[in-house]
Amino acid sequence: MSTTKSIDITRILHDIESGDEQASEQLLPLVYKELRQQAARQMAKENSNHTLQPTALVHEAYLRLVGGGEQQWENRRHFFSAAAEAMRRILVENARRKQRIRHGGEWQRVDLNGLDVAVTANDDQLILVNEALAKLEEEDPESAELIKLRFFVGLPNVQAAKILNMSERTAKRNWAYARAWLFEEISRNR
Secondary structure (H helix, E strand, O other): OOHHHHHHHHHHHHHHHOOOOOHHHHHHHHHHHHHHHHHHHHHHOOOOOOOOOHHHHHHHHHHHHHOOOOOOOOOHHHHHHHHHHHHHHHHHHHHHHHHHHHHOOOOOOOOHHHOOOOOOOOHHHHHHHHHHHHHHHHHOHHHHHHHHHHHHOOOOHHHHHHHOOOOHHHHHHHHHHHHHHHHHHHHHOO
């Protein structure tokens, strides 16, 4: 993304925070393509019978981000992190809803060794990862944010590192740590 576009996004985010209702209309064209690409990457990893489409995921996430009017974003990174979080929550809510309907809420534990970055994850796996991720957020928010961007949005390490404003090497180290931490957390709760 160009520096000019990044500055425009940051300016518009501040305008939205200041209460400018027209600013949110200016934001969508600037971020839509990138959000749509992130959603498409994530949805490509979902089961083929998934009822949520990438466009619907982007629209729902965007409405959650700018619909309430009480958001305060510091910059582009903060906005895209919030978008990743919104997409994660939407996918988890959808998985939980489907699980209640189809499976009566029965959960199965999953081994994270079998999961790779942005691989196809069934609803049970998605919920288990989400539960462990919530605990990781309390201990290491930066690593949890990296997991969200890599696992739920499907961003490669280079892009996730750039969004989080960290070196690729640090992102790689945090990724290895966070995956091991999640594996231990899920194993411990079996």
